[in-house]
Amino acid sequence: MVKSLANEFSYKDKKVITIGIVKELTGLSERQIRYYEERKLIFPERTSGGSRRYSFADVEQLVEIANKIEDGVQTYEIRQEMIREKKRNDEAAHKKMIQGQLNARFGVRKY
Amino acid sequence: MVKSLANEFSYKDKKVITIGIVKELTGLSERQIRYYEERKLIFPERTSGGSRRYSFADVEQLVEIANKIEDGVQTYEIRQEMIREKKRNDEAAHKKMIQGQLNARFGVRKY
DNA sequence: AAACAATGTTAGGTTTCCTTACATAAATGT
DNA sequence: ACATTTATGTAAGGAAACCTAACATTGTTT
Numbered sequence: 310m311v312k313s314l315a316n317e318f319s320y321k322d323k324k325v326i327t328i329g330i331v332k333e334l335t336g337l338s339e340r341q342i343r344y345y346e347e348r349k350l351i352f353p354e355r356t357s358g359g360s361r362r363y364s365f366a367d368v369e370q371l372v373e374i375a376n377k378i379e380d381g382v383q384t385y386e387i388r389q390e391m392i393r394e395k396k397r398n399d400e401a402a403h404k405k406m407i408q409g410q411l412n413a414r415f416g417v418r419k420y
Numbered sequence: 421m422v423k424s425l426a427n428e429f430s431y432k433d434k435k436v437i438t439i440g441i442v443k444e445l446t447g448l449s450e451r452q453i454r455y456y457e458e459r460k461l462i463f464p465e466r467t468s469g470g471s472r473r474y475s476f477a478d479v480e481q482l483v484e485i486a487n488k489i490e491d492g493v494q495t496y497e498i499r500q501e502m503i504r505e506k507k508r509n510d511e512a513a514h515k516k517m518i519q520g521q522l523n524a525r526f527g528v529r530k531y
Numbered sequence: 532a533a534a535c536a537a538t539g540t541t542a543g544g545t546t547t548c549c550t551t552a553c554a555t556a557a558a559t560g561t
Numbered sequence: 562a563c564a565t566t567t568a569t570g571t572a573a574g575g576a577a578a579c580c581t582a583a584c585a586t587t588g589t590t591t
Contacts (some may be wrong), residue, residue: 314477320431320476325441328549329578330473334436339579340538348536358546360579365431383536383589438578440547450548451569457566471548471578492569494558 324362326352335371348384433474435465507522
């Protein structure tokens with residue numbers, strides 16, 4: 310229970326989808342998709358030639374963004390939320406790592 | 421236990437990957453990828469404009485094909501194997517369906 | 532009123548993809 | 562042995578998909 314992590318990563322996070330497909334999957338216009346990137350809400354990779362490549366996780370993220378915007382939330386707000394959320398995640402991950410190191414040094418007992 | 425099927429389908433089988441990315445992921449040439457399609461070993465979808473779109477499952481399939489070909493197996497052979505395998509699967513699925521209908525009519529008891 | 536946000540549209544240019552055809556070495560069939 | 566098939570490369574010409582930059586528009590903040 311730990312090794313499965315590398316596998317989870319595989320499909321959902323691999324950046325393999327073109328903007329045209331993202332457009333189909335989300336119903337957003339290319340303009341919107343690129344604009345949300347400009348506002349730092351989404352971070353596609355690029356091919357050597359400069360074309361954007363998205364992951365399924367990105368697609369889901371885009372749908373969430375679109376919903377918030379429909380609810381009148383501005384991209385700036387959404388960005389702040391994302392930053393706060395990331396911080397929380399990083400802290401949780403950090404805590405877990407420290408815990409792991411302690412376990413490695415002093416062993417664990419599960420009752 | 422059954423409804424999860426729709427989800428499993430999501431990432432692995434969705435046809436969203438262009439041939440250029442497939443080439444990167446597999447290390448095969450575009451020529452090879454198209455040839456294996458010509459030999460009916462792989463079945464990408466097409467966009468309205470005619471561009472091929474592959475799934476992650478297709479990518480894995482392509483890697484398997486490439487390995488067999490490296491081992492000297494011909495595309496014709498591989499195709500026969502695939503047909504045999506498909507038949508086995510269909511039969512298993514059919515059997516399961518019949519079983520399900522029987523269960524629906526006469527009920528099931530799990531001891 | 533001025534500035535900003537969100538989106539559409541247009542233009543010109545690159546990248547990526549498509550099919551068809553010809554070429555070839557190696558394997559297979561007869 | 563000779564003909565055919567397999568597997569792959571490569572080239573040409575064209576179409577689809579993508580890119581950036583710029584200008585326009587309609588609301589919303591400030």
